[in-house]
Amino acid sequence: MSVTSVDPRPTSAWLPGDDPGDRLFCQLGALDLEGGDRLPELQIAYETWGRLAPDGSNAVLIEHALTGDSHVVGEASPGHPSAGWWEGIVGPGAPIDTDRWFVVAPNVLGGCQGSTGPSSPAPDGEAWGGRFPQITVRDQVAAEVALADRLGIDRWAAVVGGSMGGMRALEWAVGHPERVARAVVLASTAYATAEQIGWSAPALMAIRTDGHFAGGDYYRQPVGPDAGLTIARQIAHVTYRSELELHDRFGRRPQSPLTDQGDGQFAIESYLAHHGAKLAGRFDANSYVVLTEAMNSHDIGRGRGGLRSALARFGGELTVVAVDSDRLYPPRLSEEIQAARPSTRLLTVTSRCGHDGFLTESDQVGAILAKALVPGAGRDLRQGAPGAV
Ligand SMILES: CC(=O)SCCNC(=O)CCNC(=O)[C@H](O)C(C)(C)COP(=O)(O)OP(=O)(O)OC[C@H]1O[C@@H](n2cnc3c(N)ncnc32)[C@H](O)[C@@H]1OP(=O)(O)O
Numbered sequence: 001m002s003v004t005s006v007d008p009r010p011t012s013a014w015l016p017g018d019d020p021g022d023r024l025f026c027q028l029g030a031l032d033l034e035g036g037d038r039l040p041e042l043q044i045a046y047e048t049w050g051r052l053a054p055d056g057s058n059a060v061l062i063e064h065a066l067t068g069d070s071h072v073v074g075e076a077s078p079g080h081p082s083a084g085w086w087e088g089i090v091g092p093g094a095p096i097d098t099d100r101w102f103v104v105a106p107n108v109l110g111g112c113q114g115s116t117g118p119s120s121p122a123p124d125g126e127a128w129g130g131r132f133p134q135i136t137v138r139d140q141v142a143a144e145v146a147l148a149d150r151l152g153i154d155r156w157a158a159v160v161g162g163s164m165g166g167m168r169a170l171e172w173a174v175g176h177p178e179r180v181a182r183a184v185v186l187a188s189t190a191y192a193t194a195e196q197i198g199w200s201a202p203a204l205m206a207i208r209t210d211g212h213f214a215g216g217d218y219y220r221q222p223v224g225p226d227a228g229l230t231i232a233r234q235i236a237h238v239t240y241r242s243e244l245e246l247h248d249r250f251g252r253r254p255q256s257p258l259t260d261q262g263d264g265q266f267a268i269e270s271y272l273a274h275h276g277a278k279l280a281g282r283f284d285a286n287s288y289v290v291l292t293e294a295m296n297s298h299d300i301g302r303g304r305g306g307l308r309s310a311l312a313r314f315g316g317e318l319t320v321v322a323v324d325s326d327r328l329y330p331p332r333l334s335e336e337i338q339a340a341r342p343s344t345r346l347l348t349v350t351s352r353c354g355h356d357g358f359l360t361e362s363d364q365v366g367a368i369l370a371k372a373l374v375p376g377a378g379r380d381l382r383q384g385a386p387g388a389v
């Protein structure tokens with residue numbers, strides 16, 4: 001897929017809450033990166049819902065996962081080929097009630113849905129492509145700090161995110177504790193594990209060895225590394241679901257009858273082919289690489305004296321939410337955060353869907369978020385406590 005960068009609206013056109021539910025673009029100047037490089041011009045795309053209170057006290061930041069975007073909820077449209085990825089979670093009367101909260105959802109730095117990433121123009125006017133610098137989760141949060149500054153939001157009432165979004169939510173809490181009242185981290189981790197990095201290795205290899213990858217400089221070619229991205233997504237998608245779910249749903253069932261030539265396809269193969277092709281049709285392979293490597297860089301304890309000391313920097317309310325069947329970000333990683341910071345609330349979502357449970361179990365997730373956003377509601381949120389979710 002060739003990805004074209006969207007022309008920003010005039011920066012004078014944006015105002016917090018001015019265009020609810022529609023994508024806005026903010027030019028934020030240069031960004032110095034953790035690795036020593038500099039992005040000369042940072043653009044962040046974002047959407048908002050609700051109204052910012054005059055004292056700025058009701059702002060909630062929602063952080064999307066690897067292939068998500070700013071479109072948390074809402075219809076599909078030319079700017080958003082898919083409906084929102086967290087339908088039912090944000091809106092008037094919804095768990096994150098926009099009659100009360102002002103919600104901001106940026107597209108992550110390095111992404112391909114409006115924020116600066118490899119498909120954006122470099123200073124020479126050509127897409128960054130393979131020249132795009134390596135970025136970290138801390139860089140992604142630094143970009144969002146610049147956005148918050150521009151929006152006039154000194155402190156988030158809550159920062160909420162799942163998976164890669166949970167990494168950013170935790171990084172916000174630890175890296176900018178004075179600017180976060182509470183954080184909700186779903187299906188995530190304080191650091192990328194060996195297995196997470198391990199699963200990403202063949203996925204990245206599949207993209208980089210695709211003959212159309214061209215070192216990342218494929219935007220002028222008629223065909224990009226779609227095959228590599230398709231394989232990468234297929235590998236990843238298995239890790240996003242549980243072994244039992246895949247067994248129950250697909251078992252050994254053929255998608256189509258086997259012929260004498262034995263060229264039939266298992267249903268699970270067809271399912272993965274579908275998800276792989278669908279991602280290749282909507283996502284940029286370079287962004288997939290850059291974001292995966294950013295996730296691999298994630299370690300909130302790096303340079304901060306380790307996990308316990310990093311978490312001690314955050315004085316706000318921290319809720320971590322594990323999905324019981326998540327094999328990619330298993331519950332032990334949420335438990336580790338809670339053990340290192342005992343005032344952390346640890347909750348569990350029950351799902352057969354594995355890691356994707358933070359997306360599919362919207363009733364449970366919504367109930368958790370509705371309560372987690374109430375100031376001081378922590379006591380009621382303890383697992384098993386009266387009124388707990
Ligand atoms: C914050 C973020 O993470 S944003 C990104 C989230 N969105 C995505 O990741 C998009 C990709 N989609 C997904 O990962 C998942 O669909 C989720 C998590 C969004 C939802 O999960 P579920 O509702 O359980 O969907 P499921 O995994 O069953 O997939 C359904 C799709 O598989 C297709 N499918 C199911 N069985 C088969 C099969 N045997 N052969 C081919 N296709 C199949 C369905 O037709 C359906 O297609 P569609 O999505 O194009 O309509």
Ligand SMILES: N[C@@H](CCO)C(=O)O
Pocket residue numbers: 065066067068162163164240356359
């Ligand atoms: N389905 C999620 C999985 C990663 O959390 C995504 O594509 O972003």
